[in-house]
Amino acid sequence: MKNQYILLSMLLGGVYVLPQPSVAQLLTRAQPAYESNAQATSPAETPAGQRTRRNRSLKKALFELERRFNVNFAYDEQVVANRQTDADLDGLSLEQALSQLIESQGLRYRKVNANLFAIQPVPAKKVGLVSPAESPAPALASVSNALTNVTEAPQLKRITGQITDENNQGLPGANVIEKGTTTGATTDSNGNFVLNVSDAATTLTISSVGYVSQDVAIGTNTVVNVKLVPDDRTLNEVVVIGYQTVRKRDVTGANDVISSTQANKVTANSLAESIQGLSPGVTVRNTGVPGQQASIQIRGVASFLNTDPLYIIDGMIADANPTINNDDIESIQVLKDASAAAIYGSRAANGVIIITTKQGKEGPIRVSFSAKYGTQQVYKRWDVMDAANFAATQRTQYQNAGQTPPASVATATFNPNINTDWQDQVLQTGNLQDYNLTLSGGTKTGTYLISGSYFGNKGYVIGSGFDRASLRINTKSQIGRFTFGENALLTNSNIQNFPAGNPIYDMAGMLPVIPVQDPSYIDAGNPGGYGIGRNPDAVTYAFNPVAVRNLASNKSNFAKLVGNAYLDVKLADWLTYRANAGLEVSFDYTQNLRRLGIYQYSASPVPTSVGEDRSRYLSLLFEHTLNFNKVFGMHNINGVVGISQQTSRRDITSGSRTNLGFAGGQYFNTINAATGISNSAGGTPDDYRILGYIGRVNYTYNDRYLLTLTGRVDQDSRFGANYRTGFFPSIAAAWRISEEKFFNVDWISDLKLNASYGKLGIVVPTLGSFPYTAFINNNPRTIFGVDQTPYVGAYQAQLANPDLRWEERLQQNYGVSASFLRNRITTEINVYNSLSNDAILNLAVPGYLGNLRGNPYVNTASIRNRGVEFSATYRNNEHAVKWDVSGNFTTIKNRVENVGNQGQEINYIQSGNTRSQVGQAVGQWYVLKTAGIFQNQEEINNYRGPNGNLIQPDAKPGDIRYVDQLTVDTNNDGIPDQGDGQITQNNDRQFVGSPWPKLQAGAQANVSYGQFSLNLQLTGVFGYTVYNDVRRGLDSYQLTNFRSDISPWTTTNTNTTDPRLGLESGDQGIISNNFGYTDRWLENASYVRVRNVEIGFTLPKTLLNTLKIRNARVYVSGQNLFTITKYTGLDPDVTGPAGTTGIQERGVDNGHWPSPRVVSVGVNCDF
Secondary structure, X not given: OHHHHHHHHHHHHOOOOOOOOOHHHHHOOOOOOXXXXXXXXXXXXXXXXXXXXXXXXXXXXXXXXXXHHOOEEEOOHHHHOOOEEOOOOXXXXXXXXXXXXXXXXXXXXXXXXXXXXXEEEOOOOOOOOOOOOOOOOOOOOOHHHHHHHOOOOOOOEEEEEEEEOOOOOEOOOOEEXXXXXXXEEEXXXXXXXXXXXXXXXXXXXXXXXXXXXXXXXXXXXXXXXXXXXXXXXXOOOEEEOOOOEEEHHHOOOOEEEEEHHHHOOOOOOOHHHHOOOOOOOEEEEOOOOOOOOOEEEEOOOOOOOOOOOEEEEOOEEEOOOOOOOHHHEEEEEEEOOHHHHHHHHHHOOOOEEEEEEOOOOOEEEEEEEEEEEEEEEOOOOOOEOOHHHHHHHHXXXXXXXXXXXXXXXXXXXXXXXXXXOHHHHHEOOEEEEEEEEEEEEEEOOEEEEEEEEEEEEXXXXXXXXXXXXXXXXXXXXXXXXXXXXXXXXXXXXXXXXXXXXXXXXXXXXXXOOOOOEXXXXXXXXXXXXXXXXXXXXXXXXXXXXXXXXXXXXXXXXXXXXXXXXXXXEEEEOOEEEEEEEEEEEEEEEEEEEEOOOOOEOOOOOOOOEEEXXXXXXXXXXXXXXXXXXXXXXXXXXXXEEEEEEEEEEEEEEEEEEEOOOEEOOEEOOOHHHOOOOOEXXXXXXXXXXXXXXXXXXXXEEOOOEEEEEEEEEXXXXXXXXXXXXXXXXXXXXXXXXXXXXXXXXXXXXXXXXXXXXXXXXXXXXXXXXXXXXXXXXXXXXXXXXXXXXXEEEEEEEEOOOOOOOOEEEEEEEEXXXXXXXXXXXXXEEEEEEEEEEEEEEEOOOOHHHOOOOOOOEEEEEEEEEEEEEEEEEEEEOOOOEEEEEEEEEEEEEEEEEEEOOOOOOOOEEEEOOEEEEEOOOOOEEEEEOEEEEOXXXXXXXXXXXXXXXXXXXXXXXXXXXXOOOEEEOOOOOOOOOEEOOOOOOOOOEEEOOOOOOOEEEEEEEEEEEOOEEEXXXXXXXEOOEEEEHHHHHHHOOOOOOOEOOOOEOEOOEOOOOEOOOOOOOOXXXXXXXXXXXXXXXXXXXXXXXXXXXXXXXXXXXHHHHHHOOOEEEEEEEEEOOOEEEOOOOOOOOOOOHHHOOOHHHOOEEOOOOOOOEEEEEEEEEEO
C-alpha cells in the first residue's frame, strides 16, 4: 500500500527520487513511445527478395535495419543487451519491421525525425491519476524494483516549461533532471513538463535521444523553456565528392572531411594553416610571413614544378591561392586518391580541396557575431654575441691567423656606446584581429546568408603586415521543381612585404658593433646615416634591416570576386539537371618604392625609383550536369554526367622610373612624378581554355557491394595538337563485410574494405599559354654581311615541343574503414602507391640550336610515392563530462624513378646542396660527410689515399675531416670500393638524411563539462632533417656575428665540434672548413608541437536572457605554446629558401620566418 501511495504521489507531482547507482543513467534514456503509429514507409521500399538473417541478437537486427533503410536507432545499451530475436523482417516497411522486432521484447519506438528513431522500454501501467502536465512517470523496468528504496520528497518549488525541437515543435519524452540529483520528469506529448525541485536547485539538465544535452540555470525563474538542437553526429554524414553528395559510408575512395569547428580553432592567415594536423596524408608547412600562404602537399610529391592541390569553392574551380575567410567555411573535403579526384581529371593529381561555405537555414533572421584579438611573438631567438664578446672573439681570430688586428679591434676601442641587439630592432609584438558578422534566415521556399568580416595581422617583423576585408552573400530559392541560388565572395587584401633582404637572416648576421644610425655614416649616398659596417673591423654581408624598412617599400593590393550561380531542375524523382556558371575575377596591384640611401656594406648608391605591377585575372566556368539516383530492388545506381568549360586569362602590365620627385621632405611615389631617363615598361598576356566531359557511376548491391566508375576527358589549349586531349579514368570497389551473413560481431558496427586505381593529371601553371611552340624574338642589332652592319632582325629564342603533354599520376589505394561500439569508435586505414609519369623538366639544350630564351619544357621524369594513412576517433558524450579524442598519422616515401630520356646518361638534377637522382628521394640532401676534427698533425699525415698521398694536405690541427667518398672501382665489378685520395665538391658528396619526414602525426581532444570546454591540438613530424643555413653563416667565422656558445678548437679545447678560429685569407684549411655543402649544418628537425589550446565558457542562460542574447561564448586560446625539438634554428617547420616552396630545396632554412606564439581572446554571440 505504501508503494502504491508513493507511486501515486509521483504521478501527481511529476517527481521521483530514486536510489543512486544506475537508475539515473536510465532516466536520461527513457522516453515514451509517442508517434509509434507514424506514417509507414511503404513495403515497396524494402528491397525485393532481401532476406534478413535469423537467430541473431536484437542489437544486430537493429544494425541491419539501420543500413537497409538509411536510418539510425538511439537506445540505451542495457535496454537491448542479451536479447535475441528470430523475427523474419523480409518484405516489411521500416515501421512494420520495427513493430515486429521489438514489441515482443517489451520495447517500443519513437520517431524523432526522418532519420532517427528512439528505442525504449514499454512503461509500467500508471496507477491512479495522471499528472496535470500529462507527464508520464519514468516507467523503466528497473523503477518498480527501486520503489521500496524511495524516500518521502521534501518541500519543493515548482518549475514548469516546454522543451522544443529545432523546428520549435514540442518535444515529447525529453528528460528534465535537477542537476546533481536523480529528481526529474519527462515531457508530455506537447513537450510540457512540471517538476518540483529543492530550494537549493540551480541547474536543470535537459536531454533527449538524438539531441545535444543542455544545462540550464534556473535562477529565480519558475518557467523554463528550452530548445534542443539535433546531435548531427548520430546521423549519417554526407560528403561532397565532386558534382555529387553521398553518404560517407558509401564512399569508395579516400577522402577526409574537416569541419569548420575543427579548422577555426586556430587563428590563421590562410586555409592551409588552419588544417595542419587534421587530415592524414596532408602535409602543411607554415610561414610566419603575414599574408603568405602555407604550402599544402597531398600524398607526397607528384611533380617537380607544381605541388598545389586544386581548390573548389561552392562548385567554382578557383585560383590556387584562395583568400577565403575561415569563418565562412562550413566544411572542407580533401579528395586524395584517384577514385575521389578523377572527376576533376587533368588538374587533380595533387589532390582536390572542396570548400563548402555556410548557407542560410529556415527560420527567423539570426544574427551572429564573433571577435578575436591576439598578440603574436617569436618564442625563440638566435643566440649570438654582444659587442664586447664579438670584439674579443675577433681579436682571437686575427691572432690565430697570425695577422695584426685592426687598431680598433686590437685595442678594444669599439665605441662602448654601441651594442646593437639587431633582433630587438627587427622583432616586435605583432597582433591579430578577426571580426565576423553574419545575418541568415529564410522560409521553406528560400534561405539567405550575408556575412562580412575583417582580418588584420600586424607582423612580428617591422614593416610587415596583412589585412583582408570580405563580404559573402549566399541565397537559395525553390519554386516547384526549380531550385536556384548563388554564392558570391568579395575580398580585398593588402600585404606589406619586407622589401629587401631577409630580416630573420640579417638580424643574426649583422654585427653588434654596427649602429642602427650614426652621424659618422652620413654622406651623399647615405643621407640617413644608416650603419652598414666599415672595413676592416666591421665588415658584413648582411643588410641593415631598419634601413631596408625605411628606405624601401613593397606593398600589394588584391581585390577578388569568386562566385557562382546555379539552377537545379528536378526532371524526375530520380533525375536532376544542374546548370552552373562560375566567375573568378581579380585585380592585383604591387608598388615598389626605393628612397635614397644605402642598407648594405660596399653597396653603391642607387637612384630613387618607383615601380608598379598591375594584373587582371578573369576566369569563367560553365557546367551542365545530370545527377541520377535510382533504386531497383536491392540495386542502387547513382551518378553524374556532364560537360565543363573554363576560360581563363591574365593580363600583366608593369612599369618603372628612376629619380623620384621630392618636396617637403616627401617623395612622390607615382611614375609620372619621376624625372629619370632610366625607364622600363612591359606587359604579358596569358590565357587558356579547358573543355571537359565528366562521368561517374556508383553502383551498390544490398548495401554490401559497391562499385564506382569515373572518367573525365579534358582538352587543354596549352598543349600541342598531338597531346591536347587526355582521358583520366578510375575504378573503385568496396565490400562491406559487416553486412555478410557470416559476420555476426555485435561490437563492430561497420567494417568496409575498399580499393581503387586510376589516372590523374597535373597542369603546371608556370608553363604559360603556349609552352609547346617556338618563340621568335626581335633583335635591333643583328649583324649581317661582310661589313658587319647591324640591322633589325629576328631569331628563334625557344625550341618547339609539339609533344608536350600533361603530367600523369597513376595511383592505387587500398583501405579499411571500421566503427565499433555503435560508432563510438571510428577508424580508417589507407595504403597508397602512386607513380607520376611524364613529369616536366627544363631540358638543357645549347643556345646555338635556337634556345637563347631558355631551356624547353620536356616530359621526361617519373616519381613514385608510397605511404600509409591512419586515423581514429573516440567519442564519449553520454555523461556530464563529454569528451572526444582523435588522432592520425601518415608515412610518406618518395623516390625518383627516372630523370632524362632518349638514352641520356644524366640521372640527376643538381640544386644547391640537394640532388634528385634515380633511386633517391626528390631533393635529397647531397653533401660532403664529415668525420670529426683533426686533433693533431699525425692524424692529418695518416689520412692518405690509395696512392699514399695526403687526402687533405692543407689541413691543420683543428680543421674538419671529410670522408673520401668511394668513387673508384678497383675490381671492375661495377661497384666503387675505394676513394680517389682527394676531397672535391663534385666527387665526394653523399646522400645524407632527407628533407621529407618519415612520419607525420596530429591529435586533438575536446572536453566539455557544463558551460566549460577545452580543446587541445598537437602536431608532430618525425624523421627528417633541415639544412640550417643561418647557422652555417654564423659558424663560418667570416663577415658575420658569432654564436654566443661557440667553442672553437684549441690545443686545450679538443672536445668540441667547432673547428679552429681563423681567417679564410691565405688559409686553405679555414676555407675547407667553411664548405657550404656539408653535413655540418644538417640537423634533426623532428618535433612535437602544442598547436593549440583553447578554454571556453558559455554564458548562463539567465544572463543571456537579460541581455537579449540567444547564445554567447568567450574563450582564451594559445597557439604554438611550445615545441619539443632538437633543432637549433627558430622553427623546425621549414618551407624552403626564404619562405619559398621550391621542391628541390625543401628544408633549407636560410631565414625562414617562424610560426609565432599567439595568445588570443575571443567571443561568439548569437542574437
